[in-house]
Amino acid sequence: MYPGGPRASETGDKTLSIGFIGLGDQGAPLATAIAEAGFPLHVWARRPASLDAVAGVAHTAHDSVAGLAAAVDVLALCVSEDEDVLDLLTDGLAAALRPGTVVVNHGTGVPSAAARMAALCAAHDVGFLDAPVSGGHAGAVSRTLTTMVGGPAALAERCTPVFEAFSAHVHHLGDVGSGQLAKLFNNTLMMMNQANLEEVLAVAASLEVDLASLVAVLKNGSAGSFTLSALGEAITAENVEHLSKVELLDMDLFAAAMAERGAPADAVTARAVAGAEGLVELMKTLTK
Template identity: 30%
Template sequence: MAKTAFLGLGVMGYPMAGHLQAAGHQVTVFNRTATKAREWADQHGGGHAATPREAASGAEFVMACVGNDDDLRSVCLGEDGAFQGMAKGAVFVDHTTVSAAVTRELAQAAKAAGIGYVDAPISGGQAGAENGQLSVMCGGEQADFDRAAPVIDAYAKICRRLGDVGAGQMTKMCNQIAIAGLVQALSESLAFAQKAGLDVEKVVEVISQGAAGSWQMVNRHKTMDAGEFEHGFAIDWMRKDLGICLDAADEVGASLPVTALVDQFYKEVQGMGGGRWDTSALIARLTRQPG
C-alpha cells in the first residue's frame, strides 16, 4: 500500500480518490475549494491539505485530475506546487486531459527534479469513476508506469502504457475523435427515427445487435430520445478536448474533417444554453429550436 496524494476533486477525482483510500492506500487530497477536500476526508477517512505541495509531501505517488492546461500547471509548479513537495523518485500521474505541449513541459520539469511522470488521461465518464471502471491510457517511462499501474488499478477497468510521455494524451485524443463522430451519427439516426414515426426503443433493440451497435447506443439512446442530457461528460469540456485534438492534428499532419464539423455542432448546442449538458445532447440541435 502506498502513500498517495490526489489533486482535484471534481466529478471524476472525488470518487477516484475514494477508491484509492478504499483499496488501503494512505491518501491526502487537495482541492481549490477547501470545503470539498474536508468533505472528502470526512467521508473517506483520508487526509486533506491546504496546498498541492503540502498534499504531495512524502507521497510516493501524486495523482492529478483537474480542468485544463493552466489548472495543471498551477497544481504542479511554483512554491506551493506539488513538484516542490515531492521527493526524488516519486511519481506524478496526470489524469487530466490536456495538450501534448503542457505534458511535455511538465514532464521535463519533473525529470529535472528527479520525479517520474506518467500522463494517464481517462475515459469512462462519471459512472466509470464512481464504479472504479475507468479506461486509463498512459505514456511515460516503462519503470514509472510499472510502479504506478498497481495503484491506478484501484479505479481502472484497463490500464495500458501506449509509449513515452505524451502517448497517453494522444490516445485520449483518438478516444474523443471517435466519440464525436459516433454521437453525431447516433443523434442523426435517432432523430430520423423520431421524424419517421418509428418506435425508437424497438429500432434500437434491432440495430444495436448488428454493425451499428455501440456503447453510446446502448447506454444513451433512452435519455437522448427523452431529451435528457444530465448523464455524463459536459459539452463545455468536450469542446476543450476537441480543440486539443484539432491543434494536435495540425501538429502531426492529420485530417479531422468530421471532428471539426462536430465541434461546430457542439458550439451550436452551447448557443442553445447546453454547455453543461452531456455530449449526447448533439441530438438537441436536430430536435429542438434554439432559445
C-alpha cells in the same frame, strides 16, 4: 487484460502513499477507490468543502500543497486544464516533491503540455506520467475506467496497481504524451459515432419510426456502441448541454494536437464537432 496471473493491484506495493488534488466529479471517486484499495491517501483542496468528497474513507488532509507534496510517493492530479496543472507545478508543487516521487496527470490535455509537465518535474528529479481516463463519472464510480498511460515503462509499472484501483483496463502507450494522444483519438471517434447516430435517427424520425423502440433494438443489435449505451444513462436530458460543451472543448484540444503534429485531420475534426454539436438536439428528440 491479465492472463496468466493476478492483477498488479492484488500484489502491488500498498505502502506507497498517494497524494490527490482535484476532488471533483471525476477525481472524488478515483481518490475514494484508491483509499479503499488500501493505499494511504493524502489530499489537499483549495476549498475545504471539497474534502467532504472523501469523508467516507481513510485519508490525511493537508493545509498546503507543500505539505501534501512532502508526504507522498505518487501525486495524482485531476484538474480541469493543462494550464491548471502547469500553474500548480510552477507555483511550488514540483519543488516541494521529494526526489523519486511520480506525478500523474489524469486530466485530458495535449501531448505538448504533457512534455512541458514532464520537463518541470525532471528538473526536480521527479517522474511524470500522463494518464487520462475514459468512462466518465459513471465509470469512475463503478471502477471500470480505461486508463491510458504515457511515460517511462518503469514508472507506469510502478503506478499500475494504483490505476487498477479504479480501472478495468490499464494501457501503457509509450512515451510522455502518448496517453493524451490516445485519449484525444478515443474522444474524437466517440463524437464521430454520435454524428452517425444523430443522422440515422433523423432519418428514422422522418419516417415516424418509434425512436425509443429503435434505440432499444440498436443497443442490442450489431450496431451497438458506447454512444448508444450511454443514451439515457451517462447522457441524460439533465446533463446533455454540459456534456456537449465539454466535448467541444475536447475537440479544441484534438485540433490543437493535430495542428502541432501537422496531421491531416480537418475532416475528422469537423465530423466529430458535428457530433458534439448535435447531441443536445438528439436528446430533445428522444425525450419528446
